[in-house]
Amino acid sequence: MKKAKYPLIFLVLVILGLCTWRHKAASYNGQNLHLTQDTGEDFELLMIGDMGSGDPNQLAVATAMNTYCESHKLAAVIFLGDNFYPKGVDSVDDPQWKSKFTDTYGQSCLGALPFYVLLGNHDYKGSTEAQIAFHGTKPTWIMPHRFFDIKMGKLLNLTMLDTNIMDACGSITNCTIDFLMDSLKNSDAPYKIVLGHHPITSASTKYSTTMQGTLLENLICDKANIYISGHSHHLEHLSSESCPLDMFVVGGGGADLYEVKTNLPRNTHFAESSFGFLAVHVNQKALSFAFYDPDLKRLYEVDKPNSKDPSRSTHD
Numbered sequence: 001m002k003k004a005k006y007p008l009i010f011l012v013l014v015i016l017g018l019c020t021w022r023h024k025a026a027s028y029n030g031q032n033l034h035l036t037q038d039t040g041e042d043f044e045l046l047m048i049g050d051m052g053s054g055d056p057n058q059l060a061v062a063t064a065m066n067t068y069c070e071s072h073k074l075a076a077v078i079f080l081g082d083n084f085y086p087k088g089v090d091s092v093d094d095p096q097w098k099s100k101f102t103d104t105y106g107q108s109c110l111g112a113l114p115f116y117v118l119l120g121n122h123d124y125k126g127s128t129e130a131q132i133a134f135h136g137t138k139p140t141w142i143m144p145h146r147f148f149d150i151k152m153g154k155l156l157n158l159t160m161l162d163t164n165i166m167d168a169c170g171s172i173t174n175c176t177i178d179f180l181m182d183s184l185k186n187s188d189a190p191y192k193i194v195l196g197h198h199p200i201t202s203a204s205t206k207y208s209t210t211m212q213g214t215l216l217e218n219l220i221c222d223k224a225n226i227y228i229s230g231h232s233h234h235l236e237h238l239s240s241e242s243c244p245l246d247m248f249v250v251g252g253g254g255a256d257l258y259e260v261k262t263n264l265p266r267n268t269h270f271a272e273s274s275f276g277f278l279a280v281h282v283n284q285k286a287l288s289f290a291f292y293d294p295d296l297k298r299l300y301e302v303d304k305p306n307s308k309d310p311s312r313s314t315h316d
Helices: 007-024 054-071 096-105 128-133 176-184 210-222
Strands: 034-037 042-048 074-079 114-117 140-142 148-152 156-160 190-194 226-229 234-237 244-249 268-272 277-283 286-292 298-305
Touching: 042 054, 054 074, 054 096, 054 114, 054 277, 114 226, 156 176, 176 190, 176 210, 176 226, 234 286, 234 298, 244 277
Parallel strands: 034 148, 042 074, 074 114, 114 140, 156 190, 190 226, 226 244
Antiparallel strands: 042 277, 148 156, 234 244, 234 268, 277 286, 286 298
């Protein structure tokens, strides 16, 4: 009986995407949706979501990230949406670009990195076209479309989704679900990470489940290694109860925090209502994940070995 409901959920969400949200989706205008970055085979990424508050908490997290950057081999920063509170930006000339992005993240080390960005629900209250059209110089803002992917060296493929509009239309350039499935199918990277704003599930007292998450879990369970999101303003690592999929919630970028449940679900390995960021270390042997708070205290860490690493013994 459990499996029977999934086609119905899929149909309902697709109809919602096409009928309720579709008119808000930014148009595809021929942009390159398949980016590449030469990273080598040992590098790190920093990830944050829900950061665009413009208050001291956002700056504190950004400053901690810059300090971390100075002693680590970073390839890029990933923004997981809600880049500008409370209502996105009005245009490419909106003063929030300076106050909440370039002044905050253009610090000595961070400012030299590319920033790959996806859209959150608060960004949809403003101009998503402006966020796609904006191209800063230092730091570099990269959002070619509302969804895109990035091949980072030979090891990692990042699929960046617009989970606000989970639509399907048979076109990989116009609809989120079509792009997602094509991106995962065509990647030969040993590590495949899908990123979206909305969590699949979490220990949050506000966003324990989302409709987007219910659909995503069934689409990517056997096709990706990791799903990373924001939306709930806390930090968490959990596992899917139905497939070998690890999930991280990174919503501590600067906006007001949400509480987590007192009694954590059995599939939650770590959850804390804290500001902070996620560091992801990529190499041939494993993906390593670590949460840090604004004082650079390491709150939690976990390694996920590469099952395709030829150096691993069959008995490992």
